[in-house]
Amino acid sequence: MSNMVQAIRMALHVAEERHGVTDIFGEDVGPPLGGAFTATQGLKTAWNSPLDERGIVGASIGLGLAGCRNVAEIQFCDYAFNAIDLLKLGGMIHWSSNGDWNCPMTIMTPVGSGIRGSIYHSHSFDATATHIPGYKIAIPSTPKDAYGLLLSCVVDPNPCFFLVPKALMRVRAQPGEEIPGEPGDDKALSKLIDAPLGERSQWKPQWPDTPDLFIPFGEARTVRPGRDLTVVSYGRTLPLCARAAEELSREEIEAEVIDLRSLHPYDWERIAESVRRTGRALFVNEDTEITNFGEHLLRRTVEELFYELIAPPRLLAGAHVPGIGLADSLEMASVPQLPSITEAIRSLARIEP
Amino acid sequence: MSTSLRPVLSPPETELSPELLRKLHELMVKGRLLEERLMQMYRQGDGYFWIGGPGEEAFNVPLGLLIEKGRGPQYDYCHFHYRQSATLLAMGADPIDSLRMMKNTATDPYTGGRNFSGHYSIREWNVVPISSPIEVQYAMAPGTAIAQKRIAGGRGITIVTGGDAGTAEGDFASCLIWSSRPANPLPVLILVTNNKWGISTHWQGQHGEKRISDRGKAFGIESKTIDGNDPEICYRELRGAMEYVRSERRPFLMEAIVSRLYGHSSASGANRVNDEADCLQGFEHRLEERGLLTRAQIEELRARFAAELQEAHRKVRQEPMPEGRTIFDHVFSDRDLVRERP
Ligand SMILES: Cc1ncc(C[n+]2csc(CCOP(=O)(O)OP(=O)(O)O)c2C)c(N)n1
Numbered sequence: 001m002s003n004m005v006q007a008i009r010m011a012l013h014v015a016e017e018r019h020g021v022t023d024i025f026g027e028d029v030g031p032p033l034g035g036a037f038t039a040t041q042g043l044k045t046a047w048n049s050p051l052d053e054r055g056i057v058g059a060s061i062g063l064g065l066a067g068c069r070n071v072a073e074i075q076f077c078d079y080a081f082n083a084i085d086l087l088k089l090g091g092m093i094h095w096s097s098n099g100d101w102n103c104p105m106t107i108m109t110p111v112g113s114g115i116r117g118s119i120y121h122s123h124s125f126d127a128t129a130t131h132i133p134g135y136k137i138a139i140p141s142t143p144k145d146a147y148g149l150l151l152s153c154v155v156d157p158n159p160c161f162f163l164v165p166k167a168l169m170r171v172r173a174q175p176g177e178e179i180p181g182e183p184g185d186d187k188a189l190s191k192l193i194d195a196p197l198g199e200r201s202q203w204k205p206q207w208p209d210t211p212d213l214f215i216p217f218g219e220a221r222t223v224r225p226g227r228d229l230t231v232v233s234y235g236r237t238l239p240l241c242a243r244a245a246e247e248l249s250r251e252e253i254e255a256e257v258i259d260l261r262s263l264h265p266y267d268w269e270r271i272a273e274s275v276r277r278t279g280r281a282l283f284v285n286e287d288t289e290i291t292n293f294g295e296h297l298l299r300r301t302v303e304e305l306f307y308e309l310i311a312p313p314r315l316l317a318g319a320h321v322p323g324i325g326l327a328d329s330l331e332m333a334s335v336p337q338l339p340s341i342t343e344a345i346r347s348l349a350r351i352e353p
Numbered sequence: 354m355s356t357s358l359r360p361v362l363s364p365p366e367t368e369l370s371p372e373l374l375r376k377l378h379e380l381m382v383k384g385r386l387l388e389e390r391l392m393q394m395y396r397q398g399d400g401y402f403w404i405g406g407p408g409e410e411a412f413n414v415p416l417g418l419l420i421e422k423g424r425g426p427q428y429d430y431c432h433f434h435y436r437q438s439a440t441l442l443a444m445g446a447d448p449i450d451s452l453r454m455m456k457n458t459a460t461d462p463y464t465g466g467r468n469f470s471g472h473y474s475i476r477e478w479n480v481v482p483i484s485s486p487i488e489v490q491y492a493m494a495p496g497t498a499i500a501q502k503r504i505a506g507g508r509g510i511t512i513v514t515g516g517d518a519g520t521a522e523g524d525f526a527s528c529l530i531w532s533s534r535p536a537n538p539l540p541v542l543i544l545v546t547n548n549k550w551g552i553s554t555h556w557q558g559q560h561g562e563k564r565i566s567d568r569g570k571a572f573g574i575e576s577k578t579i580d581g582n583d584p585e586i587c588y589r590e591l592r593g594a595m596e597y598v599r600s601e602r603r604p605f606l607m608e609a610i611v612s613r614l615y616g617h618s619s620a621s622g623a624n625r626v627n628d629e630a631d632c633l634q635g636f637e638h639r640l641e642e643r644g645l646l647t648r649a650q651i652e653e654l655r656a657r658f659a660a661e662l663q664e665a666h667r668k669v670r671q672e673p674m675p676e677g678r679t680i681f682d683h684v685f686s687d688r689d690l691v692r693e694r695p
Binding site: 049054060061062063064065092094097098099133 | 425426430461463464465467468474475476481482484486489491492493494495496497498499500501503511523524527530531534682683684685686687
């Protein structure tokens with residue numbers, strides 16, 4: 001069963017074979033490395049760009065304008081900040097031309113903490129991405145979602161962000177969550193599509209026959225049903241929320257956990273339906289808490305569901321500090337972890353009106 | 354003035370035909386009068402902001418005439434900046450549409466009243482949306498050129514233009530780097546119109562290299578600085594450089610020294626300056642000397658265009674403004690996801 005990186009690779013293979021993707025590029029994206037996280041190994045349209053994030057985003061827009069579906073990687077989202085105005089430009093091509101031009105492009109970038117990446121390999125990008133209109137934004141938490149969301153990105157006529165939680169890249173799919181057509185055996189899959197270590201110039205992957213699978217934007221997934229409260233999360237913190245909910249069911253707290261998967265458009269209907277039932281809402285992500293996407297969801301919850309709430313809705317997010325420090329204790333204190341999530345769910349569930 | 358590194362296809366020394374010279378002149382007059390009308394509209398309150406290219410017509414008109422216009426990578430991609438109304442006119446744009454953009458009417462075919470004057474966008478002609486952030490077009494240009502380079506036997510090229518001060522932005526360096534990599538040199542005509550000014554900062558406060566075109570040297574890019582006030586030189590040099598980029602599928606960097614006749618924009622008053630060469634006056638003297646045009650013919654031409662533009666202005670004044678509720682239109686090209694919010 002694939003991990004997320006392998007799922008991304010398989011999706012990109014399908015994208016270049018069947019969906020007209022002409023360019024998959026970025027720093028160290030092409031051979032021999034195939035990406036800092038190996039997500040682009042063995043792909044026939046993958047190439048190495050100069051070490052120039054502004055150039056990468058600019059080229060991605062240019063290719064999109066020329067009608068070339070492309071996936072441009074920013075090696076770490078921490079290095080996308082010098083390209084914000086170009087990212088904004090991509091998001092306004094269609095609008096500023098009053099609907100004349102469109103620009104298919106996917107910006108793929110690893111996000112978040114969890115690999116002890118210290119200050120400059122741990123930033124989140126969801127608050128920034130959701131602040132740039134004109135993009136569809138996907139952030140998977142499982143290999144299968146990564147596969148299906150990435151395919152939705154590449155066929156979309158608009159700019160898309162595909163945010164890859166670094167902490168989940170090597171996590172394997174749960175049983176029942178496999179991508180159709182992939183070998184069930186990890187070793188068998190690795191033999192087919194992982195480049196050998198060292199000399200690999202003659203290596204060619206053997207791609208399993210995986211299907212077109214499009215997970216639509218704006219469709220969240222209920223990971224776990226529950227009657228007591230609604231937990232909305234995505235990316236690295238999502239599996240932690242699911243685990244916390246699992247553990248808390250022993251205390252007779254039944255939390256419903258929703259994986260948003262797509263941040264724009266986002267599945268407000270699913271959130272609202274759930275919160276109407278439970279009357280309690282917790283939003284969890286790891287971006288810095290001030291002007292955070294979870295705050296937006298919380299604001300809508302208050303504005304639109306106020307009279308159906310039993311307890312004040314809550315946001316659990318990253319501390320508003322400039323970066324995430326390297327030491328384990330610093331990272332643990334900076335972004336939500338299993339204990340803080342568990343405690344947040346527990347305390348919200350126990351508030352009595 | 355040439356600082357060509359190695360001999361490139363030198364443009365033929367042949368004279369341009371009288372017909373072509375008259376055409377260049379006519380378009381330069383049209384371009385100048387259009388800018389004057391746009392400034393007048395600004396002064397009369399028929400627009401919030403003016404920026405344009407009076408003083409750059411000798412360069413912009415030949416450029417427009419030489420572009421292979423059309424849609425898609427077989428044709429030239431134009432990554433322009435905000436001083437190129439004359440290029441658009443030479444490509445065949447209707448001047449009244451520039452007035453519509455100035456007045457931000459709903460009928461503005463380029464942006465529907467969304468963007469400033471001079472910020473053209475025409476997909477049919479591969480004119481990508483001109484945007485205000487300085488130099489970003491130089492970062493996008495390699496993208497369209499990569500697509501063009503892939504077409505076997507393709508002749509389409511990517512053309513990118515901007516000012517001199519903006520070359521301090523990293524995007525200019527990005528363009529030089531991306532277009533000259535030995536692994537994949539790109540068919541980009543990299544143009545810089547050097548009017549010697551940022552907004553108010555003279556070039557001596559901007560950069561130290563003697564010629565901006567010298568920056569091409571380090572990358573092995575064919576480079577040249579030309580007199581951008583002489584339309585004959587511009588036509589020949591642009592034709593030569595374009596032919597090189599079209600056939601060799603490699604970049605060319607050209608810097609044209611131009612004038613800025615009305616300051617930076619309406620923000621600095623848009624007043625006529627008297628200490629800069631006027632390319633149109635110079636060209637008219639030459640055409641008169643050569644007996645290709647008479648003063649009377651020139652005056653007649655001016656009067657005709659001025660009247661047409663005045664009439665167009667009157668018409669545009671009556672046209673509707675965009676409605677506020679249209680702000681959500683075209684956020685996405687498939688579905689309007691913002692508006693669909695319950
Ligand atoms: C990135 C960016 N910074 C600043 C500005 C404000 N600005 C507009 S025009 C300009 C000067 C540009 O000078 P130059 O590149 O020489 O072009 P010119 O206008 O002289 O043709 C400045 C600073 C801007 N539009 N974009």
